[in-house]
Every structure is written in structure tokens, then in C-alpha cells.
Amino acid sequence: MPITTAYETRIDHVSILDEHGAFDESLGQGLIPEDQLPAIMEHLVFCRQLDETAFKLQRSGRMGTYPQNTGQEMPSLAAALAIDKADWLVTCYRENTGLFWHGLPPECILLHWMGDERGNHIPAGVNATPIAIPIGTQMLHAAGLAWAEKAKKTGAIAVTFFGDGATSEGDFHEAANFAASLKLPVVFCCQNNGWAISVPSSVQSAGETFAQRGISYGMPCVRADGNDLFAMTKVMKDAVARARAGEGPTFIEAVTYRLRDHTTADDARRYRDAGELETWEARDPLPRLQRWMEAKGLWDKSQHEKAMKSGEERVAEIISNAEGIAAPDRSEFFDHMYADLPESLKRQRDSKRTTSLGQFPEDLA
Amino acid sequence: MTTAANETEMTLVQAVTDALACEMRLDDRVIILGEDVGLNGGVFRATEGLQAEFGADRVVDSPLAESGIIGSSIGLAMNGMRPVPELQFEGFMGPAYDQLCSHAARFRTRTRGRFTVPMTVRVPHGGGIHAPELHSDAPEAIYAHQPGLKVVMPATPYDAKGLLIASIRDPDPVIFFEPKRIYRAFREPVPNEAYTLPIGKARVVTEGTDLTVVAWGAMVVEAAKAAEQSDASIELIDLRTISPLDEDTILASVEKTGRCVVCQEAPLTLGLASEISSLVTERCFLHLEAPVQRVAGFDTIMPYYKLEMEYLPGPDRIIAAINETLRY
Numbered sequence: 090m091p092i093t094t095a096y097e098t099r100i101d102h103v104s105i106l107d108e109h110g111a112f113d114e115s116l117g118q119g120l121i122p123e124d125q126l127p128a129i130m131e132h133l134v135f136c137r138q139l140d141e142t143a144f145k146l147q148r149s150g151r152m153g154t155y156p157q158n159t160g161q162e163m164p165s166l167a168a169a170l171a172i173d174k175a176d177w178l179v180t181c182y183r184e185n186t187g188l189f190w191h192g193l194p195p196e197c198i199l200l201h202w203m204g205d206e207r208g209n210h211i212p213a214g215v216n217a218t219p220i221a222i223p224i225g226t227q228m229l230h231a232a233g234l235a236w237a238e239k240a241k242k243t244g245a246i247a248v249t250f251f252g253d254g255a256t257s258e259g260d261f262h263e264a265a266n267f268a269a270s271l272k273l274p275v276v277f278c279c280q281n282n283g284w285a286i287s288v289p290s291s292v293q294s295a296g297e298t299f300a301q302r303g304i305s306y307g308m309p310c311v312r313a314d315g316n317d318l319f320a321m322t323k324v325m326k327d328a329v330a331r332a333r334a335g336e337g338p339t340f341i342e343a344v345t346y347r348l349r350d351h352t353t354a355d356d357a358r359r360y361r362d363a364g365e366l367e368t369w370e371a372r373d374p375l376p377r378l379q380r381w382m383e384a385k386g387l388w389d390k391s392q393h394e395k396a397m398k399s400g401e402e403r404v405a406e407i408i409s410n411a412e413g414i415a416a417p418d419r420s421e422f423f424d425h426m427y428a429d430l431p432e433s434l435k436r437q438r439d440s441k442r443t444t445s446l447g448q449f450p451e452d453l454a
Numbered sequence: 455m456t457t458a459a460n461e462t463e464m465t466l467v468q469a470v471t472d473a474l475a476c477e478m479r480l481d482d483r484v485i486i487l488g489e490d491v492g493l494n495g496g497v498f499r500a501t502e503g504l505q506a507e508f509g510a511d512r513v514v515d516s517p518l519a520e521s522g523i524i525g526s527s528i529g530l531a532m533n534g535m536r537p538v539p540e541l542q543f544e545g546f547m548g549p550a551y552d553q554l555c556s557h558a559a560r561f562r563t564r565t566r567g568r569f570t571v572p573m574t575v576r577v578p579h580g581g582g583i584h585a586p587e588l589h590s591d592a593p594e595a596i597y598a599h600q601p602g603l604k605v606v607m608p609a610t611p612y613d614a615k616g617l618l619i620a621s622i623r624d625p626d627p628v629i630f631f632e633p634k635r636i637y638r639a640f641r642e643p644v645p646n647e648a649y650t651l652p653i654g655k656a657r658v659v660t661e662g663t664d665l666t667v668v669a670w671g672a673m674v675v676e677a678a679k680a681a682e683q684s685d686a687s688i689e690l691i692d693l694r695t696i697s698p699l700d701e702d703t704i705l706a707s708v709e710k711t712g713r714c715v716v717c718q719e720a721p722l723t724l725g726l727a728s729e730i731s732s733l734v735t736e737r738c739f740l741h742l743e744a745p746v747q748r749v750a751g752f753d754t755i756m757p758y759y760k761l762e763m764e765y766l767p768g769p770d771r772i773i774a775a776i777n778e779t780l781r782y
Contacts, residue, residue, distance in 0.1 A: 240485065240511065241534065259549075260522070260552070426601055433699070
């Protein structure tokens with residue numbers, strides 16, 4: 090037989106709580122403890138409020154460009170639920186729910202988008218990296234962070250997030266290849282939200298799925314409903330267990346949708362069909378979970394109102410904290426260039442100038 | 455030259471290997487990764503024998519991907535390790551540029567000190583070895599222009615060992631350029647134990663009173679040949695570190711001599727020689743007897759090796775610049 094099959098594969102798609110409210114008991118039973126769900130719902134309500142308020146802050150000139158997370162709350166939250174405190178979240182910029190659950194103070198994210206690097210000073214003990222601006226480069230850091238955990242034999246792992254557009258970047262492929270080839274404890278999660286600013290995911294790849302991007306590197310790949318907290322939690326837990334057991338990385342494609350513009354500097358109406366948006370608004374992950382919890386008797390209207398009220402108060406407090414922080418010293422941006430500032434930089438910092446007419450500026454009377 | 459009991463005669467590349475071995479014995483966090491660095495010992499044999507001594511978990515043959523090597527090293531460094539990645543040739547730094555300049559250089563200041571990148575990127579540097587295209591370039595100014603990186607380039611075996619160990623122990627990312635043309639050009643006694651030389655400090659190779667020559671890497675050897683041919687009293691400075699620049703040593707020398715020639719392999723325009731010329735002009739203006747001269751590579755693509763010696767500044771071009779500056 091001259092032609093045989095060298096390799097065959099298939100991509101599973103995992104859905105547990107679908108958009109019509111159907112729940113797969115065989116997969117979903119006990120996945121998230123029922124007594125944890127109210128706290129999760131409160132968290133989601135708060136995160137959605139903060140996200141919508143951040144948009145208003147930008148529009149009123151109180152914050153710079155901001156990328157809204159609305160609609161994409163579940164993938165990173167599922168990761169945070171599936172990992173331990175010592176594990177790493179290596180994210181891009183639509184993972185607020187997971188980062189906050191993992192311990193990042195929300196003020197950090199606001200400060201970042203308010204143009205203040207002090208927001209990137211992740212508190213000690215919170216294993217997360219700051220917002221990653223260059224697309225698709227942070228997955229290599231996740232590979233390295235996980236490599237260090239492997240070298241130190243701690244058992245800790247790293248989960249990294251990126252968009253569908255980022256899978257077109259070379260660094261994504263290098264990270265996937267390093268992690269698989271060196272058997273590093275990494276979970277790759279692609280949030281396929283349909284759009285890389287104005288370019289649809291169909292242009293990013295001619296493949297049927299993004300999940301299959303991982304196959305060529307020799308890692309298990311799975312696709313899940315990214316708007317389904319249960320499906321995402323299941324695939325995350327499986328992937329985290331594999332990583333922790335020393336079996337190497339997993340690639341997860343979370344199929345979700347960016348319900349808002351790319352950032353506050355974008356207007357998606359220029360390129361996105363209104364009908365498509367409507368379709369996905371009906372799949373909004375928050376009402377889906379809320380309806381299911383209410384039907385199960387795990388949540389009710391009064392709890393929701395209470396969550397809305399406390400969420401509002403918390404958002405106000407966080408904004409107040411972020412806006413109330415004392416301005417940095419005028420030369421603060423010099424301070425962390427190196428552990429020890431070179432003399433030439435000290436001179437620039439202290440004199441606030443780069444000219445000297447042949448003399449040190451401080452000698453110029 | 456005599457060799458003491460606690461010293462060994464070594465070439466520059468042997469001193470690199472010795473530095474790596476010394477530091478790996480002292481510090482479990484040090485890990486080497488790169489293309490062919492393991493069993494093969496690197497294409498220049500700079501990691502020869504290290505995998506045998508330290509194992510495949512600490513001397514790691516990585517996939518063939520420069521950005522991957524640097525990006526994963528950044529993660530290792532951020533998480534308590536001391537990675538020493540090797541990029542095989544300076545011409546292959548391009549694919550890693552984004553990780554070096556967008557991330558390695560920025561993490562400390564981006565996170566206001568929460569994350570740091572104590573990583574030493576070893577890169578063979580420069581021309582003159584009859585190598586193919588993109589194996590003979592001199593890109594040091596690109597990385598010296600990037601705030602947040604340090605750039606080091608030794609010119610002797612003794613300096614190579616001391617500076618490499620200092621780089622590995624440095625809390626910030628260091629690009630450690632190794633002048634491959636003089637990897638095996640000469641031997642000198644190198645202490646067997648680990649030692650460091652300060653980053654950011656130049657070395658006065660020979661003292662003189664008539665003219666200062668500033669060089670780094672393989673050009674130090676060429677400049678020394680030129681200085682020997684001159685009847686004048688030449689003060690030769692080997693920068694050893696390119697960023698941060700040892701301004702004081704350069705300025706003190708030119709204040710004394712009043713004349714300065716800077717030698718670099720890299721193309722003339724916007725190179726480090728231009729920065730040094732500007733520095734000297736600004737700060738030694740009243741001491742100068744002549745304009746600062748830059749002996750450099752041409753503003754062309756480095757030719758293939760049949761013509762590489764036409765491109766690279768040699769003693770003839772350096773001595774011409776010295777003589778013209780003395781006559782000015």
C-alpha cells in the first residue's frame with residue numbers, strides 16, 4: 090500500500106451550559122462547587138460594572154485608551170478557578186476577571202490605562218504579569234516562567250492568554266514549540282473573539298479552528314464555548330492537571346466574542362455587521378449563567394440587586410483609589426531603568442537636561 | 455609571560471567557557487540555552503563540555519528560534535533563574551530584537567521593579583573570519599541605543615572571563631558580544647577561580663600623551679598594531695563596556711592628549727564612534743587640538759568574505775587617521 094495515513098486527529102468542542110440554558114449534567118456536575126457560584130456571580134457583576142465604567146472614564150477624559158473585556162469574562166475566570174495561588178497568569182488585556190480572582194487589585198489595571206506604570210507593580214505574592222501591549226509576545230514569557238518552575242521543581246504552572254490575531258505572530262509558534270518540545274507546564278488559551286481590531290478571524294487563519302494551531306507542535310488541543318464558564322472550567326482543569334503532572338502543554342481555543350469595540354479608540358460599527366453583534370449579545374455569558382443559577386435556586390433577583398449595589402460601591406471606591414494616588418515624582422521614570430543608575434543617567438535625571446556646553450549642568454550658574 | 459599555579463593560559467573563547475563553568479558551579483540558577491550549545495558545545499565550542507558536566511537540564515539545546523530563546527529566557531529570568539542564552543551569530547539577532555527591546559529592556563521599569571530580567575545574552579560579534587552573509591556584522595550601537603540594556607564586549611581572555619561572570623551576576627539584562635575574530639587569536643594567563651571586572655569601566659591598554667585611540671572588541675587588536683607603528687605617544691583605551699559608557703576614562707584621556715581617534719567595525723553613520731565624538735567635542739572642546747576622527751566600517755552592507763578586509767578598518771586606516779589628526 091503506497092499511501093497510508095501518517096497522522097490523523099480531531100478537535101473536540103466542549104459545551105456544558107449552552108446559550109439556551111441546557112446543562113450537561115454528566116460533564117458539569119460538581120465541576121464548580123455550588124456554594125462557590127454566588128461569589129463568582131458577584132465577581133462577574135462587579136467586573137462587568139468596572140468594565141462599563143472604565144469606558145465612561147475614557148469618554149469623560151479621566152482615563153486613556155481602554156480595551157473593554159465585556160463578553161469575554163469566562164475564559165480567564167475559569168483559569169483562575171482552576172489554578173493555585175503559586176501558578177502564573179500571563180495575560181494580554183482582556184483577562185480582568187481572572188486576574189482579579191487571582192488576587193490582582195483592580196486599581197492596578199485602572200492605573201495602567203491611566204498612564205501610570207505603578208499599576209504594573211503587581212503586588213508580591215500575586216503571580217501575574219502586567220498587561221502585554223505588543224501582540225503575541227507574552228506566551229514566550231509564560232514558557233520561561235513555567236520552565237523556571239519546572240527547574241525549581243515547585244509543581245507550579247503557567248496559563249497564558251492571547252487572541253486569535255496573536256496566533257498569526259511568530260512568537261506564538263515559538264512559544265508553542267518551546268513548551269511542547271521541552272515539556273513545559275504551560276496552558277495556552279486563545280480567546281477567539283472573532284476580531285483582531287477590524288480583521289475577522291477568518292482572515293487570520295484558513296484553518297477550520299484555532300485549536301488545530303497547536304496540533305503541529307504535538308500538544309493536545311481542544312475547543313470550548315468561551316461564553317460557558319463550565320465548559321471553560323472543565324478544559325482548564327484538564328489542561329492544568331496535565332501540566333502539573335509533567336505531561337506538557339495544552340492548547341485551548343475559547344470561542345467567544347468581543348461585544349464592544351477593540352478599544353475606546355476604535356469604532357466597530359465601521360466594519361462589523363449589526364446582525365452578528367445581535368447574535369452574540371444573545372450569547373452573553375453573564376445572563377446565561379445568571380438564568381441558570383436562578384433556575385437552580387442558587388441566585389435570585391434580590392441577590393442580583395444586592396450584587397449590583399455593592400459592585401457599584403466597589404467600583405466607585407476603586408476609581409477613587411486609582412485617581413487619588415499621589416502623582417509620581419517628576420523624575421520617577423528614571424528610577425527603575427537599572428538596579429544601579431549609571432552616572433550619565435543620574436546627571437540627566439538630576440539636571441532634567443541633556444545639554445551641558447562642555448560642563449556638567451550643575452556647574453552652570 | 456609566566457603563568458602562576460592558580461592561572462591557566464587561555465584563548466578568549468576558552469575563557470568564556472571557563473567563566474560559564476565557574477559560575478554554573480557556584481550558582482544553580484545559571485542555565486544555558488541556545489542552538490547547538492549542548493552535545494555539540496556550540497558552533498564556536500564556547501559551551502564545550504558544559505553539558506557533560508552540568509547535564510542536559512542546565513545546558514539546553516533549544517529549538518531553532520532566536521525570539522523563542524530570548525523570550526523564554528526572559529520568563530526564566532523573571533522567575534528566579536539566571537539564564538545565559540546564546541545567539542549563534544550577531545546577524546541572527548534580528549528575530550530576537552522584539553523580545554530584547556520590547557521586553558527584556560523594559561520589564562524592570564515597566565513594572566517599577568516588580569519584575570527584573572537578570573539575563574546575559576552571549577553573541578559572537580564581528581567580521582574577519584571568512585564567514586557567510588549575516589555572520590560578520592557589528593550591531594552593538596543598536597542595542598546601546600536601547601535604554602534598559604547593558605552592552606559589554608571584551609577584547610582579551612582575562613577580560614572575557616571577568617566581564618562574563620560580572621554580566622551573569624548583574625541584576626539587569628546584558629548583551630555580551632564576543633569578538634569572534636579574536637576568539638583564538640592569542641592566549642594569556644587567566645585566574646582559575648571566579649572573578650569579576652566592573653561593568654561600565656574601560657581599560658587603558660597603553661598610556662600615552664599625544665593622542666587617544668578608543669576601540670572595543672576585535673578593533674582593540676587592530677588599534678594596538680597601529681599604535682605600535684606610530685612614533686607618537688598613543689593612549690589606547692579598550693572600552694570593555696559599550697553601555698553604560700565609561701565617559702570619565704575617555705574624557706580624562708582626551709583632556710590629557712587633546713586628540714582622539716575612535717575605531718569601530720560598524721558602519722560609520724550613527725555608530726558608537728559618533729556618540730563618543732559628540733561626547734568628546736562637547737566636554738573636551740577647549741582641550742581639543744584637532745577634530746575627533748572616526749575610523750569605521752563603510753555605510754554599506756558588509757561584503758562577503760572575499761572583500762571583507764576591504765571593509766574592516768585595519769592598522770593602515772587607523773594609522774592614517776592617527777597621523778592626520780597629529781598633523782592637523
